[in-house]
Amino acid sequence: xxxxxxxxxxxxxxxxxxxxxxxxxxxxxxxxxxxxxxxxxxxxxxxxxxxxxxxxxxxxxxxxxxxxxxxxxxxxxxxxxxxxxxxxxxxxxxxxxxxxxxxxxxxxxxxxxxxxxxxxxxxxxxxxxxxxxxxxxxxxxxxxxxxxxxxxxxxxxxxxxxxxxxxxxxxxxxxxxxxxxxxxxxxxxxxxxxxxxxxxxxxxxxxxxxxxxxxxxxxxxxxxxxxxxxxxxxxxxxxxxxxxxxxxxxxxxxxxxxxxxxxxxxxxxxxxxxxxxxxxxxxxxxxxxxxxxxxxxxxxxxxxxxxxxxxxxxxxxxxxxxxxxxxxxxxxxxxxxxxxxxxxxxxxxxxxxxxxxxxxxxxxxxxxxxxxxxxxxxxxxxxxxxxxxxxxxxxxxxxxxxxxxxxxxxxxxxxxxxxxxxxxxxxxxxxxxxxxxxxxx
Numbered sequence: 001x002x003x004x005x006x007x008x009x010x011x012x013x014x015x016x017x018x019x020x021x022x023x024x025x026x027x028x029x030x031x032x033x034x035x036x037x038x039x040x041x042x043x044x045x046x047x048x049x050x051x052x053x054x055x056x057x058x059x060x061x062x063x064x065x066x067x068x069x070x071x072x073x074x075x076x077x078x079x080x081x082x083x084x085x086x087x088x089x090x091x092x093x094x095x096x097x098x099x100x101x102x103x104x105x106x107x108x109x110x111x112x113x114x115x116x117x118x119x120x121x122x123x124x125x126x127x128x129x130x131x132x133x134x135x136x137x138x139x140x141x142x143x144x145x146x147x148x149x150x151x152x153x154x155x156x157x158x159x160x161x162x163x164x165x166x167x168x169x170x171x172x173x174x175x176x177x178x179x180x181x182x183x184x185x186x187x188x189x190x191x192x193x194x195x196x197x198x199x200x201x202x203x204x205x206x207x208x209x210x211x212x213x214x215x216x217x218x219x220x221x222x223x224x225x226x227x228x229x230x231x232x233x234x235x236x237x238x239x240x241x242x243x244x245x246x247x248x249x250x251x252x253x254x255x256x257x258x259x260x261x262x263x264x265x266x267x268x269x270x271x272x273x274x275x276x277x278x279x280x281x282x283x284x285x286x287x288x289x290x291x292x293x294x295x296x297x298x299x300x301x302x303x304x305x306x307x308x309x310x311x312x313x314x315x316x317x318x319x320x321x322x323x324x325x326x327x328x329x330x331x332x333x334x335x336x337x338x339x340x341x342x343x344x345x346x347x348x349x350x351x352x353x354x355x356x357x358x359x360x361x362x363x364x365x366x367x368x369x370x371x372x373x374x375x376x377x378x379x380x381x382x383x384x385x386x387x388x389x390x391x392x393x394x395x396x397x398x399x400x401x402x403x404x405x406x407x408x409x410x411x412x413x414x415x416x417x418x419x420x421x422x423x424x425x426x427x428x429x430x431x432x433x434x435x436x437x438x439x440x441x
Contacts, residue, residue: 003092006099007079013106013118024109025120025150031105032124035131036154039069042139042273043154045146045184046163048320049197049266052258052298053163056270058139060292061277062086064284069130069138071151073119076300076315076427083126085133087297098125119143120150137282147186156189159276160217161269163197164262165204166320178203185211193276197269198222199262220245220276222269229264234304234312234332239264246275252286255294259302259312260328267293300426302328306437309408310336310416313430315423317344322353325420329360337411339404340418342384343367343425346375350383357420358384363407364391365400369425397432405436 001009029036042057044050051072058070068086075081080089102124106116116124130138137158142149146162165181181204188194188208194217196208205221212219228240228251236257241247256267270293274284300315302325310333316325329338340361344350358364364384366377377393384391394400401417408415419429 001096001100003096006096009099009103010118010121013121014115015118020148022148022150022153024114024116025123026153027114028102028105028109028116028120028124029127029153031109032102032128035127038131039127039135040137041154041157042137042159042161042277043142043151043157043187044140044161044163045142045149045187046161046197047166047180047184047318048324049163049262049269050141050161052263052266052301053161053197053270053273054139054141055296055298056256056267056293057273058084058087059296060270060274060284060289061137061139061282063292063295064282064288066136066282067134069126069133069135071123071126071130071138072141073122073143074423074427076423076430082122083129085130085135090129094129095125098128102128117150123150142184142187145183145186147183149186152186156192157187158280158282159193159195159273160187160189161195161197161273162187162208163266163269164320165200166318176203177201178207181207182211188212188215188217190215191217193218193220193279195220195222195269195273195276197265198224199265220272222265222272224265224268226271227264227268229261232261232331234259234310237264239267241268241271243272243275246271252290254290256296257294258296258298259304259332260324261331262324262327263301300423300430305430305433306417309405309414311433311437312416312418313426313433314418314420315426316420317348317353317422319349319352319356322356325418326356326360329418333416336414336416337362337408338416338418339363339365339407340420341365341367341400341404341429342380342419342421343369343377344375344380344421345369345371345373345424346379347373348422350375350380353421354383354387358387358389361389361418362411364389365403365407366391366393367397367400367425367429368395369422370428371422371424374422374424397429398436401429401433401436
């Protein structure tokens with residue numbers, strides 16, 4: 001099987017629509033020899049921030065000398081980004097070989113009336129690879145929710161990490177933050193330790209505390225007050241951190257290249273998790289923590305791709321992510337005229353996201369993300385027009401970015417271009433932006 005054939009095989013599987021439950025994916029993985037039983041995990045759920053904290057933790061563990069697997073969803077750079085060991089994507093030939101190994105089992109189960117989804121297949125492939133490579137630790141990000149997410153087949157992890165909770169996927173997870181928190185708490189396992197992102201909406205802490213108590217977990221809240229900002233800019237932040245369980249009462253200074261106040265709180269969650277991992281017997285020197293945070297890389301999370309004008313790419317696609325993006329824009333681009341390129345999925349809370357972001361922009365170009373659930377550029381432009389901001393729809397990504405450049409150049413003031421609204425859009429636009437900027441150098 002070639003790499004392209006492997007991708008086509010994975011894409012041929014059902015994306016959504018399978019009945020809730022973990023029985024099928026658990027059986028699939030057991031038929032493969034239960035690779036998850038040979039691995040240790042940090043399991044991460046949440047509406048926003050889970051990808052960033054996964055990137056922080058995997059970078060720290062790698063700096064500490066641990067062979068570290070990383071499983072994320074969705075991807076931005078390319079499909080192989082979902083599977084990484086020590087920051088390196090799975091080789092194409094390895095992925096092809098693993099798909100050839102796993103797919104016959106998927107087909108056999110299908111013949112028995114047990115339908116395996118695309119995500120379940122991807123997870124099985126990842127677990128096989130991490131086990132075969134004898135990873136010391138795997139940082140495992142949930143796909144959707146927690147309780148019925150395929151990743152939840154694992155036993156009690158080294159730490160269950162629950163990040164920022166806000167309204168997203170409400171048709172599946174519930175339409176209150178308490179209901180969504182309940183679903184995320186599904187990753188809390190008996191006798192474990194739970195780390196909770198500290199800056200939560202009212203009602204979330206009570207739900208998480210109850211779940212932790214019922215499953216006899218120690219609950220560690222990553223208090224925002226543990227973080228003190230020292231300096232911040234479009235190249236990242238320098239901050240002081242003090243928490244008895246991590247710094248033994250002293251204050252430590254760290255840097256993160258990830259932009260925005262919310263990334264400091266994400267880093268705090270990672271640092272509190274480091275304290276938990278040390279309690280579990282992992283050796284993580286202070287220098288590894290400092291180096292790991294400073295070296296974290298995570299595309300399309302307020303990623304700066306250009307400087308004159310500033311070009312930022314962000315995957316914010318729900319109210320929580322839009323709020324964090326808006327706060328970063330106010331902090332770092334306060335005196336800047338901003339042209340935005342926006343594309344969103346129709347099943348997101350489009351109206352709330354637009355209300356948070358559009359008033360910050362001097363002009364908007366809408367595009368259609370490459371996804372069957374996408375809102376068309378024309379429909380999105382209609383919704384934006386009510387804000388009185390100049391808006392136009394474009395179907396071609398290159399044309400959209402060049403139009404943003406043209407509009408930005410027309411201002412006799414500092415300008416920036418912000419591309420946002422969907423991780424699917426970010427994945428498609430990133431190479432376009434880099435190609436256009438490279439051609440201009």
